Amino acid sequence: MKKLMNTAGGYVDEVLAGLLAANPGMVLAGESGRNVARRAGVKAGTVGIASGGGSGHLPLFVGYVAEGLLSSCAVGNVFEGPNLASCMDAITAADGGKGVLLLFGNYGGDKMNFAMAAEMLAEEGVETRTVLGTDDIASAEPGDKAKRRGVAGIVYAYKIAGAAADAGMDLDEVARIAQKAVDSTRTIGVALTSCQLPGADAPTFEIADDEIEMGMGIHGERGIWRGKMRTASELVAEMIERITAELPLTAGQKISVLVNGLGATPLEELFLVYGETKKRLDALGVEIVLPLVGNYVTSMEMAGVSLSIITLDDELEPLLKAPAQCPFWKV
Template identity: 45%
Template structure:
């Protein structure tokens, strides 16, 4: 194992500390319990947004704390859900007096711990709504979940719900737009190589040099199938087809297309995937009107990619275009 780390047990703490030092105008880091909040604290009268999950998926989630997205993020240990004792103060830090929305990826630990934290916050007078993200079409009931996993579509939920909160929508309205995004987004990924969790010291699974894992999870969970090495266009078809079919996309619809890197794939290759995915959508009569390409929800240093499609309406498109200023996403400001 070769990694730029010191003690494997200190990776998350040291990484988050460095993140805070690099972005002091955007975030504040709270070390014990560990969470990241928006610089300057909660915005009075604005619905707060909180998300979190195991580390190793950077820039998710701390990279999306700031104007137009999250008010706080809770990083757990690598690939391990954060505990309620960190989620509770993060929720308190995000509360501007009108309630907080938790955006939760559908992993059993995340769901249970955020649910516990929401109940305890409610007992203290903070209204909490929860939006569950379960966009992965690859498998149901994986090693970490009951039902579909939450993957790269999480970024789109955070951005659009965050914009709704920033414009002053009510707690129920912000939760409703988050739910609408979650219901209209689907993703699927593949892996060329495994990743290595620092404290494990070895790859999370074995892939032969000529094998690709289709439908991989962001924790290295197995997917739908293993196939032999194929050209990028063929591999992209393995991803885009199930995503579009599951959404039931029809000709004339408009979508946002996200091609997400898993951490170790060059941007040049991601654009090769984007090219074919956009062509396949055009063949279906679907217009790609918004796009995003890059490393947004990763799996440490895994080589691979995922394709995410969001069915857009006019409101969601406007909220996507709204100003955002975070470490990982910035436009309109």
């Protein structure tokens, strides 16, 4: 696969340089060179939110450093968790004296480095709580949520927790609400093509020209089944069925829906999938609030789509709808 790049070794830092050059509200903060924070810093008297993760998923993770969303984000190499130094920088940059929520996907390396960073900074008096994105229903059985990975649905937790922090809620409240957002969200995706790491000789995985994989993770982790291409209608039906099997939707329930492109899928097809999704959700009698359609969490040039649903109540809905100043939160 052809990539618009210079050298594999410089890829992530050159991407970051371009991102920062185009977004004057973002700055590098700390000594690691791999932590991005809001230029304006943490709003006085509010909880900060630090995230982090591997590169290759833009706009996730670092694109959501913005007013009303994240305070800071540690940036790892492509498909690799952030290192300890960048996690420490992220927590430090998000600390305005009211504590920091660590909100990131449930991956081993990320957890280890954030936990170590939090422990070291606790000695300097920085208080933290941790909430993990675990929305990917294909990654483990419902009874085994501790093993579930975080995928596209984490943007709902970012938005809702970010609004809670901006509203001045304390650390325990922001953490409770972030966990509630995670617990209310389910995601499943379907991959059509592979992706390739910068500098690699071959794609991350092979998939036949007429095959797709239901439930594949955002780094190419094995999904639920691999088979022949199906219609958008059939795929949406299966995705909604799998989600509603553990997130039951009853008439009148308010929800939001994210139809997320994995990177190389035309926007046309994302809207087509949204149309199919809305038809089926309308039939269940639910009310869709603030639908999101676009590339929110990608796997570089992977083609495919994921579907996330979050159930909303009187607490989550206004936080989801609260304003945010982020070029990647397009509503």
